[in-house]
Amino acid sequence: MSDTSNDQEKLLNNPRIQELLRPTVALQRGAQIELAPGFHWDEVRAIPEERLRAALSFPAPVGPLDAFRGTFAGRGFNLIFRPNGTATPTHLPAPANGPSDNILELNLTEETLSFTQGTLGNIPNRGFGNQADLFLNGVPYVQAVNDVTQGTPVGIHFEPGVWLQVPASTIPPVGVTVVRMASIPHGTTVNLQGSSTSTAGPPNIPPVDPTPFFTANGAPFRFPSQTAGDPHTFRIPQDLGPFIASGQMTQALLDDPNSFLRNAIAHQNIVHTITIEVASAPEVPPVLSIPSQGGGNANIAFLTANANIPAHQAGAPPKMFAGAKSTFWIETVEHKITIPVFREGQPPLVVPTAPNPQLGIPAQSFLIHPPFPIPKPITITVHSTQIQYSQVVLLNFGPLSWPHVSVATLHSTTPIVPPSSIWKDVH
Incomplete structure (x- = not known):
């Protein structure tokens, strides 16, 4: 266990500290998840005194998923073109121009993404023939998203799932991968597999184009609803004037939802980034443009019956949910915080960063x-973990594929306990 983890455990287990932290937890309209401390997945052995292989007295590694602990919360943006059928059409406040078979829904969101504090343990996947058994490990999570565009929160997404790290295998010849398995109440389950990279400095967040498209080469079909300044289109909200004035929804955001993420970190000092990129199979150009190593999705009958396959997606049965790709950036953010005067015997301080x-x-x-009195205010350097993500889900209806884009920036809802080493050079 790291120095930081030890320090945090000692402080957070103190009832006095727990009471101090209670009012600081943000965004109470979300969800949380907990794994019983005594639960540890492992293999069941035929001979209790022996293991089938080398001793596994510790959990299998989770690699980059180790940062997924506790509850994160924040804000985001969601863009989805949804069908507008003749049986139950969506009623809009003003007359609308353009194709009426779809509605572009835009959501300013707040969300929580909650992980268990512990991992699952050693999950045995049995090999056959020359493939040895593999031991996976992972972190369960639950995500809850509210639309807050008009001020009153409305739930628009709930997702329980598990992140896994899969060791390298010889059959198939694939290196270490990470997997996100999710269940979505619309009637879809997804399995996304991919890899991770680690780099110094901030992330490189590329643009994403939400424009629907016809063919394998991505010939786009742009709708009037994608013009932010037009108040008479098939869109929710229909009039974006107030949001444009406040800077919450702009033409730049509609053209590239990932601009929300870049704006959120524009003035931050990010010193390290882990990038996790996962996708379902099959790879679908142009937006699901990373090689798929596995995964897929399954849908209820309603989602297959009310869809068709655009020309570039051969095969049966038809799928309204054609595929998905998500990128998570786990960022280490460096902060300068000012510690006020501290006297011996005082309770710990909760010090916020600039909003x-x-x-x-x-x-x-x-x-x-502080382990010693501080007679006058001082400035120290501390670090926090921040999660950003961008997800593209391809929906099929009519003759088009419709990118559904969701983005968010999240930070820990619990005050972070820095490692004791921060006091080493403080005098």
Whole structure:
């Protein structure tokens, strides 16, 4: 266990500290998940005194997923073209121009993404022939998303699932991968598989184009609803004037939802980034443009009966949910915080960072307990973990594929306990 984890465990297990932290938890309209401390997945052995292979007295590694602990919360943006059938058409406040078979829904969102504090353990996947058994490990999670576009929260997404790390295999010849398995109440389950990379500095977040398209080469079909300044289109909200004035929804955001993510970190000092990129099979150009190593999705009958296959997606049965790709950036953010005067015997301090002007949520905070008195304010350097993600789901209806894009920036809802080493050079 790391120095930081030890320090955090000692402080957070103190009932006095738990009471201190209670009012600092942000965004209570979300969800949380907990794994019983005594639960540990492992193989069942035929001979209790022996193991089938080398001793596994510790959990299998989770690699980059180790950062997925506790509850994160924040703000985001969601863009989805949804069918507008003749049986139950969507009623809009003003007359609309353009094709009426779809509605572009735009959502300003707040969400929680909650992970268990512990991992599952050693999940045996049995090999056959020359393929040895593999031991997977993972972190269960639950995600809840609210639309807050008009101020009143409305739930628009709930997702329980598991992140896994899969060791390298010889059959098939694939290196270490990560997997996201999710269940979505619309009637879809997804399995996304991919890899991770680690780099110094901030992430490189590319643009994403949400324009629907016809063919394998991505010939786009742009709708009037994608013009932010037009108040008479098949869109929710129909009039974006107030949102354009406040900077919450702009033409740049509609053209590239990932601009929300880049704006959120524009003034942050990100010193390290882990990038996790996973996708379902098959690979679908142009937006699901990473090689798929496995995975897929399954849908209820309603989602297959009310869909068709565009020309570039051969095969049966038809799928409304054609595929998905998601990229998670796990960022280490460096902060400078000021510690006020601290006297011996004082309770620990909760010190917030400056709030993010883009997100409009409570700032990340730190639980500070100096090991000695501080006679005058000092500035120290601390680090936090931040999660950003961008997800593209391809929906099929009519003659088109419709990119459904969701993005968010999230930080820990619990004050972070810095490692004790931060006091080493403080005088």
